[in-house]
Amino acid sequence: MPAIITNKFRLHNAEQFYESFTETASNTYYLAIGRPQSFGTKTRGDSRTVNEGSDSSPLTPVDSIGDEFHYFNDLLAAKKIAASDIQYVIPRRNWATGTVYDYYRHDYGNRITGGTTVQAANSGATTLWDSTFYVMSSTYNVYKCLDNNSNATSTVEPTGTSTSILTTGDGYKWKYMYTLSASQQSSFLSTDFMGVGTNSTVSSAAVDGGIQIVKIKSAGSGATVNSTHTSIAIRGDGTGGLVSVTTAAGSVSAVSVTNIGSGYTFGYIRNADIVAAGASDLAGAELDCIIEPKGGHGFNSVNELGGYFVMMNTIFEGSEVANSGDFTTANDFRRVALLKDPQSGGSAATATTLRATKAILLTSSSGNYTVDEEINQATTGAVGKVVEWDSSNKILYYIQTRFNDEGVDANGNLTAFSGTNTITGQSSSITGTPSSSTTTVDNVAFTSGYNGGEIDADAGDVIYVENRSPITRAADQTENVKLIVEF
Numbered sequence: 001m002p003a004i005i006t007n008k009f010r011l012h013n014a015e016q017f018y019e020s021f022t023e024t025a026s027n028t029y030y031l032a033i034g035r036p037q038s039f040g041t042k043t044r045g046d047s048r049t050v051n052e053g054s055d056s057s058p059l060t061p062v063d064s065i066g067d068e069f070h071y072f073n074d075l076l077a078a079k080k081i082a083a084s085d086i087q088y089v090i091p092r093r094n095w096a097t098g099t100v101y102d103y104y105r106h107d108y109g110n111r112i113t114g115g116t117t118v119q120a121a122n123s124g125a126t127t128l129w130d131s132t133f134y135v136m137s138s139t140y141n142v143y144k145c146l147d148n149n150s151n152a153t154s155t156v157e158p159t160g161t162s163t164s165i166l167t168t169g170d171g172y173k174w175k176y177m178y179t180l181s182a183s184q185q186s187s188f189l190s191t192d193f194m195g196v197g198t199n200s201t202v203s204s205a206a207v208d209g210g211i212q213i214v215k216i217k218s219a220g221s222g223a224t225v226n227s228t229h230t231s232i233a234i235r236g237d238g239t240g241g242l243v244s245v246t247t248a249a250g251s252v253s254a255v256s257v258t259n260i261g262s263g264y265t266f267g268y269i270r271n272a273d274i275v276a277a278g279a280s281d282l283a284g285a286e287l288d289c290i291i292e293p294k295g296g297h298g299f300n301s302v303n304e305l306g307g308y309f310v311m312m313n314t315i316f317e318g319s320e321v322a323n324s325g326d327f328t329t330a331n332d333f334r335r336v337a338l339l340k341d342p343q344s345g346g347s348a349a350t351a352t353t354l355r356a357t358k359a360i361l362l363t364s365s366s367g368n369y370t371v372d373e374e375i376n377q378a379t380t381g382a383v384g385k386v387v388e389w390d391s392s393n394k395i396l397y398y399i400q401t402r403f404n405d406e407g408v409d410a411n412g413n414l415t416a417f418s419g420t421n422t423i424t425g426q427s428s429s430i431t432g433t434p435s436s437s438t439t440t441v442d443n444v445a446f447t448s449g450y451n452g453g454e455i456d457a458d459a460g461d462v463i464y465v466e467n468r469s470p471i472t473r474a475a476d477q478t479e480n481v482k483l484i485v486e487f
């Protein structure tokens with residue numbers, strides 16, 4: 001049977017996600033980076049090969065149970081996303097002269113001929129939020145287009161913050177919605193998206209069910225009295241709406257709203273009412289009353305502009321020294337992941353940053369381990385891959401995955417490094433002896449020389465994964481990751 005899931009469902013889901021950061025039983029989200037090793041064709045412990053693409057062209061991540069386990073294995077670090085780091089966003093549309101913008105209509109997609117033809121915007125869009133009915137000005141004001149002067153070209157940039165309709169010299173009518181603050185511009189404005197703000201003055205001035213725009217659908221013909229005919233009532237389920245209609249050359253040439261009324265969810269202006277107002281013998285005129293969204297224009301900018309996108313803005317600052325240096329700058333990363341409700345040490349994670357790599361404290365070493373090289377512990381059969389070698393503190397940071405050169409031994413087993421057994425690099429001359437001490441070195445707590453990282457493997461959910469070409473990190477470098485989720 002014919003059915004739809006409405007766009008309001010998308011708004012609902014976005015709202016639920018947004019609220020999950022702050023509600024009483026809130027979720028915790030971390031943005032993580034990982035994958036220091038290169039993409040390519042890898043051999044698993046069962047001798048099966050897996051094609052992951054290449055560093056220049058990584059393949060799309062796989063959404064499978066098995067791969068979610070794998071994503072935890074090569075994480076490097078994660079940073080908690082605060083409630084202040086999220087914002088509803090919408091596609092960015094900069095006002096540009098010479099553009100024909102769509103205008104707001106309540107009935108895009110309606111079947112209007114008794115057949116299959118639907119009400120479409122000038123751009124061809126058949127839903128409101130696919131149409132180009134809003135813009136951001138050069139001063140970061142956001143406006144709705146309420147009338148595009150019969151699909152004319154926009155040549156005058158809208159300005160001002162009045163709660164009344166703004167009419168520009170090109171015949172366009174605009175509704176001011178809000179202005180992006182400096183912090184919103186910095187945190188929630190990207191090449192493709194812009195934050196949705198609020199303006200209490202605009203919201204308070206909105207009239208629920210008012211009708212501010214009436215369009216001429218059919219001008220009619222035959223009017224013997226050509227003049228302006230006033231106080232014509234808008235019929236429907238609201239009250240108080242009035243328009244003036246001008247007839248010229250026998251047909252309707254203009255219509256203006258003189259009282260917007262209130263409470264309308266549908267409205268009509270009948271040909272007979274225009275005739276009764278003095279346009280004698282007018283026939284076939286049809287005027288469209290444009291119904292405003294619930295609450296009126298400007299009452300709820302998120303709902304009105306289609307804010308079913310949520311942006312999370314996270315900044316990785318060098319090694320995040322202020323947070324125990326959890327983010328290594330010795331290696332690159334190729335993956336960004338969004339973690340929901342991860343755990344640390346068996347409990348819900350709460351720290352601002354978390355280091356995901358495992359670590360071994362060495363008492364002695366011969367030579368220096370290099371990033372991305374394979375390490376082995378012959379006594380246990382453990383295999384790993386170096387993420388970072390801290391030669392000053394003799395800490396070896398590493399990962400272990402399902403692949404032969406990264407975690408599993410010749411028999412396909414992933415075995416943990418343990419004991420004071422020698423760890424050898426790819427060159428047999430590079431060796432180290434793990435400590436047997438339980439101590440803390442450089443903010444890393446070691447038990448018998450080992451640390452398992454601050455993110456518990458496989459605890460929590462990976463709800464977003466993105467593979468990228470390598471991103472090299474440095475101590476004086478900041479990465480600003482803007483992650484946009486569409487609902």
